[in-house]
Amino acid sequence: GESVGLHLPTLSVQEGDNSIxxxxxxxxxxxxxxxxxxxxxxxxxxxxxxxSNMDKRQGQRVTVLLNKTVKHxxxxxxxxxxxxxxxxxxxxxxxxxxxxxxFGGGTRLMVKP
Amino acid sequence: xxxxxxxxxxxxxxxxxxxxxxxxxxxNHNYMYWYxxxxxxxxxxxxxxxxxxxxxxxxxxxxxxVSRSTTEDFPLRLELAAPSQTSVxxxxxxxxxxxxxxxxxxxxxxxxxx
Numbered sequence: 001g002e003s004v005g006l007h008l009p010t011l012s013v014q015e016g017d018n019s020i021x022x023x024x025x026x027x028x029x030x031x032x033x034x035x036x037x038x039x040x041x042x043x044x045x046x047x048x049x050x051x052s053n054m055d056k057r058q059g060q061r062v063t064v065l066l067n068k069t070v071k072h073x074x075x076x077x078x079x080x081x082x083x084x085x086x087x088x089x090x091x092x093x094x095x096x097x098x099x100x101x102x103f104g105g106g107t108r109l110m111v112k113p
Numbered sequence: 114x115x116x117x118x119x120x121x122x123x124x125x126x127x128x129x130x131x132x133x134x135x136x137x138x139x140x141n142h143n144y145m146y147w148y149x150x151x152x153x154x155x156x157x158x159x160x161x162x163x164x165x166x167x168x169x170x171x172x173x174x175x176x177x178x179v180s181r182s183t184t185e186d187f188p189l190r191l192e193l194a195a196p197s198q199t200s201v202x203x204x205x206x207x208x209x210x211x212x213x214x215x216x217x218x219x220x221x222x223x224x225x226x227x
Contacts, residue, residue, distance in 0.1 A: 035213065043117075043203050043218035044156070089155055100171070101216060103148075103155040 012110045019077040021107045023090035026071065034101065035064060035075045038087045047088075048076070067102040077109075085111045115139045117219035119204050125225045126194040134189040134222050136204030144207045145187035146171075146216065147179060149200040156203060162187055194226045 013019045025033070031052040036044035050057045050064045050073075057064050063076040073090050087108050091101040120135045138145065143164050148156040148171075158171030162181040176198055178190040186205075191198060204219045 036218075037140075041221075043205075046215055046217065049215060054115050071127045100158060100161065103157075 009105070010108045010110065012112060013080050015082060015113050016079055019075075019080045019084070019111075021075045021077075021088050021090075021109065023073040023075075023104050024071060025073060025090070025092050025104075027092060027094060027102070028071065030083060030094040032093045033045050033064070033066060033073050034091045035062075035073075035092065036089045036103075037084075038089065038106070040086075044089060066073075080109075080111050082111050082113060085109055117200075117204055117217055119205055119219035119222050121222060122220070125227060126191070128194060128196065128226060130194050131190070131192050132194065132202070132224075133191075134142065134202055134224075136187045136189065137185050138187075138206040138217075140187065140206060140217070142206035142208055142217075143184070145181065146205040146207075147177070147187070147189045148203045148205065149173065149198075150203060151200050151220075153162075154174060159189065159202075160222045162173075191224075196226050198224065199226045200224060 013017055034049045035047040037047050038044045048059045048062050048064050050066050061078045065074045077084055087106045089103050089106045091103045093101045117138045146161045147159040149159055150156045155227040157173045159173055159177050160168055160171050162168045165181050165184050168179050168181050181187050202222045205216045207216045
């Protein structure tokens, strides 16, 4: 079936560096994408979203890029901080799936001081 | 701001026992969901509801039941607990909208079946 997946299960970065977390999706009909952050022992927290009519969206220290041609999504975190250490999930949804979110497997981001 | 509230936080069940995970949201959201998350894995949808009185199966509904008698509450019932149901369960809610469907999650319920 359609799925959302991630290229790297674990990403280790130095504090202050920029982080890039990647995600591939296979459902070409998906029109809404979300990045979630999940800290240990907690539920996923919304970070940023993007609709399929956009290529880029910026938030505070975070940027999401969407490449519909190759069905690729990325999350960029600027000046990574220890508090950014968590598991990051991408998720996608589309009207043809009843707007239900499909989650990828997650990438663990580890920030080294 | 309460948001999505789940209880209990932790529970140990014996094989064959039954229990209900409670979920309540105070955001007047129409959509509610139950997900399970196995160690190191993403979230899988168990059941969802688009409004009071309406429930639908998700990706992994076997062994579970739900009800939605009110907009606020969406309990998840395990009738005959099995070791395969050892997992972390997340309840979530969202507005019903075609323009996006940002989902807000509860803090999770850790369930162990022994």
